[in-house]
Amino acid sequence: MSADVLFQEHLSALFPAALRGAEPAGVDLALLDVYIAGCVSVWQSKGGSLDPERLGILRECLADLDRVLPLLTDAEGIRYFERLRRLAVTASA
Numbered sequence: 001m002s003a004d005v006l007f008q009e010h011l012s013a014l015f016p017a018a019l020r021g022a023e024p025a026g027v028d029l030a031l032l033d034v035y036i037a038g039c040v041s042v043w044q045s046k047g048g049s050l051d052p053e054r055l056g057i058l059r060e061c062l063a064d065l066d067r068v069l070p071l072l073t074d075a076e077g078i079r080y081f082e083r084l085r086r087l088a089v090t091a092s093a
Helices: 003-012 028-043 052-071 076-090
Strands: none
Touching: 003 028, 003 052, 003 076, 028 076, 052 076
């Protein structure tokens, strides 16, 4: 699946209700979503490149995702954040 299709799928998805306000391992999942989606949006608009600041943000977000994904138990939330991780990996490559 292309990054464009994956991002459109992500933008169309609702944030998992079970995870609203959740902060596993001290990570605010809603902010994590916003940061990654914002960086991916810039990455797309710049033809697949990111400035060093946003690249650093994505790398920090990936580290946070790697900490919280194993803690998620809600199937919808796991799918949502695994998709978000794929987007972050693609945009930071």
